[in-house]
Structure formats: structure tokens, C-alpha cells
Amino acid sequence: MDTKCYTVITFAPVQGFIEKSRKLRDLYGSSFLLSYLACAICREAEKNQCEVVSPALINVTQGTPNQIIIARDFPQSIAEETFNTAWQKVVEVCRQYIENELNAFTYTWQRQWNAWSNHAWEFFWAQSTAAELCQEQSDGITEKNVTLITHARRRLNQIKTQRNWTAINWQGESSTLSGTEAIAHPHMTDKTHPLDSSKAAQTQEINQFYQQLSQTLGEAILDPSERLSIPELIKRLITLDVIAKQLNIAEKDLPSIEVPESFVELNRHDNNLWTGWFQGDGDKIGEYLRKLKDEDQDEAKSLNTFSSAMMKWGKNLKYDLPPDRKERAKVQNLDVTDGRIIYAGGDDFLGVLYRHDQTQLKPQECLNWFYKFPEIWKKHDQRITVSVGLVWAGHGVPQRDVLQHCRDAEKSAKKKGRDRLAIRILFNSGNYLEWVCPWWCLSQFLESSPNKSNNWTHFYNDIATLESRHAFEGQTQIALGLFEIYFGQANRQCLETHLWDKDDKTGILGNQPHDKEKQNIKALNSWVINLAKVGFHLAS
Incomplete structure (x- = not known):
């Protein structure tokens, strides 16, 4: 790919509300939201006659990485305006949906929604031109073997260290999920004198608001006992078809409400069943891409090929869940699997193994699938390894704790050498056992x-x-x-x-x-x- 300029873009939430996804439905909404915003930038770049190098495939529901590499000049003003417009539309659509559906309440919360609309994200943009890189190499500032894409990425990393954001102030009780943001309710911005205000009356209104909102959305989306902040509400609402359609998301990309509703099946408290949760990530991706560059491969082309291969692999991962296709063919239903992929946007993925018919999936069945996982991983044809954390969790462990243990188990696999599986047994008490083993000898020892x-x-x-x-x-x-x-x-x-x-x-x-x-x-x-x-x- 012959170009004299590359633009690199990324964005991050100011308050870290994406990382605070403590439940499965929050995690799904976060992934979808990041993908939607990244897609908005990618599609605007294409409208401006630019070529999106990475991500190679733009897919809202499957997951689009939020670091975007664009061939040619994509001006910061256009990119940032596109991003802000997309986010502000999400905020406005979600607010109006609540006000229209629950129209018995009087709403004075506009100011707080506006604050989240304007101060929720940091946006980072960097660019490198052939002339700038050549000059820096001549001056000895940059090494001779550095490419335009690498140079642009370095500039982006430098910009990311220069934080420039505004924290959102709030008053009152905090969210039951994050504990660091205000509970969203109709009169959350009202100024009241302590002597004149009634905490009991406010609590009653909040309870009524969330009871009615839960009835409207369904308990699969919002439990009536939950008290969420504005960004947490947005993460729940964006998974609704009615919201997605107002955001002009294509029919094929709509996040079918069956996805979050199906999370009800994973309510382990009611059925006393253990489940196998797993989270994984490719090893040393940056180093692998640098090797491709050192092999004199076109960096933009190899990056695009890699991105395409990984996203296709992520899209197809759900078809490799147990039982294998031959077993599913016997019952004439290829869609019935022992589990679900929560997200797989590329080389990072999260899933859960369990039986849809509410019978116990045996740990040996989970192990049998992971014995085959290295072969499943190789289907993308990229010369990289993978580290995975598997958590065999008791039914009484809160979902937020299970998700945290998934992250921690994956980190253990990385820390102890990569290219391996970390197995955790997570008991209802919160205690756990862990053993880490490379893929190549996993079945050799366990079997x-x-x-x-x-x-x-x-x-x-x-x-x-x-x-x-x-x-x-x-x-x-x-x-x-x-x-x-x-x-x-x-x-x-x-x-x-x-x-x-x-x-x-x-x-x-x-x-x-x-x-x-x-x-x-x-x-x-x-x-x-x-x-x-x-x-x-x-x-x-």
C-alpha cells in the first residue's frame, strides 16, 4: 500500500465506566458501544476517500477494536466531530427513550445528561507523513527502520500521556454497580436545602422509578433492585433494538435483544449448576507485527491481513463450541451448543460453557474442548500463541466476581509464560484454586x-x-x-x-x-x- 500519510485514532472513557462492567449485560453493552463509536469513525473515514487499514472488518455486533489506523489524511476536526456526534446521539436517544416510556415522572435531570454527553471521553488523534518521518530520521531523532505506521502510533502514545479531561461532579447516593457515580433518577440535579429535603421521599421516588423502568425493559436488562448511573443505563439501553434503530444501525448489525435476554439462562443461583467461564488474548501481538515488518512485508497490508484474519476467527468462534459439529449434526441442530461467546472482536474473547437444557456440564467436557482449543486457535493462520484463563465457577459466586476471576486467570497465564491455560476452581465461598499449564502438555498430564x-x-x-x-x-x-x-x-x-x-x-x-x-x-x-x-x- 503506497501512501505518504497515516492517521491513528483511539478513545477512552474519562471515568473508566467501560472497565467497570461488573455484569455480563454491562460487558455486552460496553463492547457494543465501543464498536458503534469506532464504526462511526471508520465509515466517515471511508466517506472521505480514506482507507481503513485496521480494523479490516467493520462490524458493530461482533466487535470493532477502538484503535483505528487510516491510510491518508483524515483531519482531526472531522474525526473528533464524528466521534462526538455519534456519542451525543447515543446519550440523547437513551434519555428520550426513558422520558417517553416513563412519562408519568417530571424530569429535571437534563444538566447531568449534558455533562455526560460532553465530558465522558478522551479522544486521541495522531498522524505521520513521509516528509516528517524522513526529516526526523535525517536529524537522528527516529531510527532508520521505523515505518510510517509505527511512527504514527508512537505519536499517539505520546499524546495519550497528556491527559486533558473534565471530571463530572455529582451529589447524592452512588450507583450500586460502580459506587463512584450518581444514581440516575428524574430529579438528580435538583438543588435542595438539607432542612427542606426529605431523604425518604427521594428514596421512594428512586424506588418507583427503577421499578417502572425494570418493568418496561424487563428484568433481563435491569433488575428492579439495581440503581445505575447515567453511563451504566446507556450501556444497558444500547442493546435494545428500539435504541439501535434510532441510531441508524443497519438491520444486519442490530444487537438482537435475545442476546441480553438470554443471559437469564446463566442465572446460576436458581439451578445450582457449575459453569465454565473463559477469557483469552493473543500473545505479543505487537512483537509479531514488528516481525512481519522486519521480514520486509508491507506493514499496512500485513496489518490489514492480520486484522481481517483475527476478526473472522472471532466471528466464527461460536461455531466451534462443544459439542463438535458432527455431534450437533446427529441431532439435526447445528445451533445448539454447550455455551456462548460473549464477545470475540479479534484476538481477545470471552465465553462461557454450560448446557442450555439446564443439566450439569461436566468439567471433563470443558477440558475436552480446551484440549482441542490450540487447533481452533490456529484457524486464523497467524503465527501467534494464545493465553486463556478458565474459571470453573460455583453457582453461588456473583457474576461480577466470576468476570474478575476470568481477567485474573488470563493474567496468570500471561505472567507464567504465555501460550498456556490457567485453570481456576472458584468456590461459592470466594476461595479458589489455580493451576497453570502450557497447551502442549495439558492433556498429556491431565489424561x-x-x-x-x-x-x-x-x-x-x-x-x-x-x-x-x-x-x-x-x-x-x-x-x-x-x-x-x-x-x-x-x-x-x-x-x-x-x-x-x-x-x-x-x-x-x-x-x-x-x-x-x-x-x-x-x-x-x-x-x-x-x-x-x-x-x-x-x-x-
């Missing part, structure tokens, strides 16, 4: 013992007894010996050979040994101990 269920019990009991006697401290021979008893000599040899990263394998314990041998001993012992605990609970 190697005959009469597995019984062996896991013995292995677990032996570990518990030895751990209570502090038998593992200061050496690894007991852990390795016990591992050999239950998993065989060949697996012990494999474990000892591949403890840390090798040229041909991903290290079982991580990227490189710790500086102190004491830490290496502890890491190996912990890995064996956690294998016993996690394996026992998965088998039982």
Missing part, C-alpha cells in the same frame, strides 16, 4: 493416569498429608517422586526437561528460572501441589 478419578483422590490425599507435614520445603525430590508415582517416569522426565522455556517447547513453569534457587524449588512444588488440588476437584 495420563488410568482410573483417573480414583487416582486423583489418592494423589490429592497424599499431597495434603505431605503438605501438612511441611515435607516439600527446601527440595523438590518429594514432589517429583510423587508426580512420577501417579503420572509415570516418562512424564516426570518431560517435566524436569521442560521446566523453563526451551527452543522446541514452552516452559512448564514459565519463561526463565528465578534468580534464587529457593524460588525455583517453590515454583515446582507449587505446580505439583496445585495440579493435585485442581485435578481432584475437576475429577470429582
